[in-house]
Amino acid sequence: MNENDNSIFNIKPNKNWFTIVLSVPIIILSLFFIVIYIMLIYFEKMFVLIPFVIITILILLFVFKNLLWIFFGKIEVNINTTELTITKKKLSSSKSNYYYLEEIEFVDIKNLYFLQSINKVPLFGGIFLSLINFSKKDSESLLLNIVTEK
Structure with missing residues (x-):
């Protein structure tokens, strides 16, 4: 059969445009902070920022996961x-x-x-x-x- x-x-998920529009600045800011943190860690040897890099990456992954669900989930x-x-x-x-x-x-x-x-x-x-x-x-x-x- x-x-x-x-x-x-x-059933496809609802296209929540507020979430989509809000996630774009979050993605841009997260990528900006990741670059800044990595530059500070590499050049200034500020290893204290490693947890913040990990937290920012987790936030970015969470936003991407929700966007994938909105556009491709069912x-x-x-x-x-x-x-x-x-x-x-x-x-x-x-x-x-x-x-x-x-x-x-x-x-x-x-x-x-x-x-x-x-x-x-x-x-x-x-x-x-x-x-x-x-x-x-x-x-x-x-x-x-x-x-x-x-």
Whole structure:
């Protein structure tokens, strides 16, 4: 079975333009400070600044990670006969959570299959699900509360 046959949702993150515009000066300032710190460490032998270089690099990596998520990330919710899979994909990495359907108590499994069958209806099913996805203000607001047996 093809992986797209059992896909329920394919959601892209919200383009938060405030975050994007704010991250550009943060990136420019971080790169500027890294160059200044490295020059001070190399020429003035101020080794006390090494922790600040590391902290600045970590801030820069955090901003880049968020920008990659905004522009290239997506959330996939897949279901097959035995398990429900929620995958958060970034550019080169992904994080998946797997739930066996027989262990799920709180989520109505018929509703999940109903969404999958809506998606397979020609023309209107895909349009209906895309309208649901488009109406979401933020993809993080997609919440599947799954309670499993203990």
